[in-house]
Amino acid sequence: MHLDVPTLFILVTVVALLMALLVCVMAWGKPASAALWPWALALVAYALSNVLFGLRAYLPWGFSMVGANSSYALALALMLTAVRRFQSAQAQRWQQWGPVLLAPLVFALLYDHYLIRVVVAALLFTTQIAFILAALLDSEHPITGRGRMIVFCAFALLALTLLVRALAIWRGWLDVSSPVESNRWQAMLFIAAMGSVLSMALGFVYMTMEKAERQNFELAMKDMLTGLSNRRAISDVLQAEVARAQRQGQLLAVLMLDIDHFKKINDGYGHQAGDVVLRGVAQTLRSRLRAQDQIGRFGGEEFLLVLPDTGLEGALIVGEALRQAVEATPTQWGAQRIPTTISIGVRGGLVTGAETADTLVAAADAALYRAKHTGRNRCEH
Ligand SMILES: Nc1nc2c(ncn2[C@@H]2O[C@H](COP(=O)(O)OP(=O)(O)OP(=O)(O)O)[C@@H](O)[C@H]2O)c(=O)[nH]1
Numbered sequence: 001m002h003l004d005v006p007t008l009f010i011l012v013t014v015v016a017l018l019m020a021l022l023v024c025v026m027a028w029g030k031p032a033s034a035a036l037w038p039w040a041l042a043l044v045a046y047a048l049s050n051v052l053f054g055l056r057a058y059l060p061w062g063f064s065m066v067g068a069n070s071s072y073a074l075a076l077a078l079m080l081t082a083v084r085r086f087q088s089a090q091a092q093r094w095q096q097w098g099p100v101l102l103a104p105l106v107f108a109l110l111y112d113h114y115l116i117r118v119v120v121a122a123l124l125f126t127t128q129i130a131f132i133l134a135a136l137l138d139s140e141h142p143i144t145g146r147g148r149m150i151v152f153c154a155f156a157l158l159a160l161t162l163l164v165r166a167l168a169i170w171r172g173w174l175d176v177s178s179p180v181e182s183n184r185w186q187a188m189l190f191i192a193a194m195g196s197v198l199s200m201a202l203g204f205v206y207m208t209m210e211k212a213e214r215q216n217f218e219l220a221m222k223d224m225l226t227g228l229s230n231r232r233a234i235s236d237v238l239q240a241e242v243a244r245a246q247r248q249g250q251l252l253a254v255l256m257l258d259i260d261h262f263k264k265i266n267d268g269y270g271h272q273a274g275d276v277v278l279r280g281v282a283q284t285l286r287s288r289l290r291a292q293d294q295i296g297r298f299g300g301e302e303f304l305l306v307l308p309d310t311g312l313e314g315a316l317i318v319g320e321a322l323r324q325a326v327e328a329t330p331t332q333w334g335a336q337r338i339p340t341t342i343s344i345g346v347r348g349g350l351v352t353g354a355e356t357a358d359t360l361v362a363a364a365d366a367a368l369y370r371a372k373h374t375g376r377n378r379c380e381h
Pocket of ligand 1: 225258259260261262263264266270271272273274275278299300301372376
């Protein structure tokens, strides 16, 4: 099979431009997809680099070579920008733009030194790729999902291709004097590089879609004010735990917590202060629970706690500890401290076959009612 490298150049340019267009269409009018813009620009810079390489016979040689390599460096810099933007983080400026500034200088100086130029280009571009790989692995701004793995593997493959090509030319295994010269091995490496650029573009789009999906899920299941599970999410958890406790004959405790005289807090300090109190109480409660315990905001100033493998006695100990913790943590509001207490209704023990999530919540609610009517700031069952 004859693989014509100039034809491949045209093909990859068209595909890269088409992908850039598609990425733009995806990003258009969606603020959450802001990272896609630099990615689209990167694809354009990559296409430009191919055009400049491909047209070397028709352009002044220096212009074609320096321009193509600089565009390639620019494409990688924009990809780093996109990954960092995706993570809502800042790329280090020298990592981002250093190679782009360096490229025209270095390649102009290496005008007449083909071998050195090939090696320097490979080293420069793999260094840029290393910055991108490090960003993808950055544990301070973690990216989860399969898209990241696709992008990571594609960049690793691109770096490998660049290094293998440079090594092959340096050692004389690959006898070509230009990137557009038709040679079977050069064509293979070219296809590998093209495949990796296309995979990373698709992978990045997939990463963005995964992120949007996660955000939608959070919006549907999280309470925006406190960051806890919302009523729907905690109700789902309770239903699953009730079914599990019934199936396995295990203990289960349900606690209903309610901030005392919350209306007075709102009336006395203002609604915003009320919101801060809600957030503070949520934080205090969450920080004192075991990993397997689940908490959610059930209503205005009401929280529901689900404690698996916990009987009445254990649940009363947990409830009392939470009550004391909230009482000991008044909310700071400007110069003032807002004292806050909670009342708790507990339902704990084995779950009979006749019981449901609703009847357990009703039992905890009845206990909460007793706590409210016997003085508040207490835990009843
Ligand atoms: N700031 C703020 N207030 C809320 C929110 N959701 C509900 N509330 C208020 O919470 C108050 C609840 O008042 P009540 O149901 O009378 O209960 P309470 O004043 O805590 O009285 P007890 O429960 O009997 O101790 C109401 O004033 C609601 O407007 C919220 O998200 N933020």
